[in-house]
Amino acid sequence: MAFTNYILMNKNHPVAEIRYDLDGHQAIAVKESFDLAYAPPGALTVDKKMTIYSFNSWWSGRAIPASRNQLRSLMERLRLGSAHGAC
Numbered sequence: 001m002a003f004t005n006y007i008l009m010n011k012n013h014p015v016a017e018i019r020y021d022l023d024g025h026q027a028i029a030v031k032e033s034f035d036l037a038y039a040p041p042g043a044l045t046v047d048k049k050m051t052i053y054s055f056n057s058w059w060s061g062r063a064i065p066a067s068r069n070q071l072r073s074l075m076e077r078l079r080l081g082s083a084h085g086a087c
Contacts, residue, residue, distance in 0.1 A: 005031065011037035016050055027055050 002022040007014040015038050019029035043058035
């Protein structure tokens with residue numbers, strides 16, 4: 001298994017550090033929260049915390065817009081079958 005850490009950003013504001021499973025295509029841990037005031041509302045729980053479950057639920061609904069220039073060639077190069085969850 002291959003893992004990496006990503007910083008979830010909202011423009012120039014770091015929101016959280018996420019441990020990501022590159023093989024399973026999902027986050028496996030919220031390592032640190034920085035400024036959840038800038039977090040996507042769907043990535044937080046009702047009590048305004050970011051858990052691995054709330055993050056993955058939000059992340060699973062993310063996708064590259066079909067209108068994005070050169071999406072098909074990018075997906076072919078990255079060998080992606082879907083634009084969902086592509087990062």
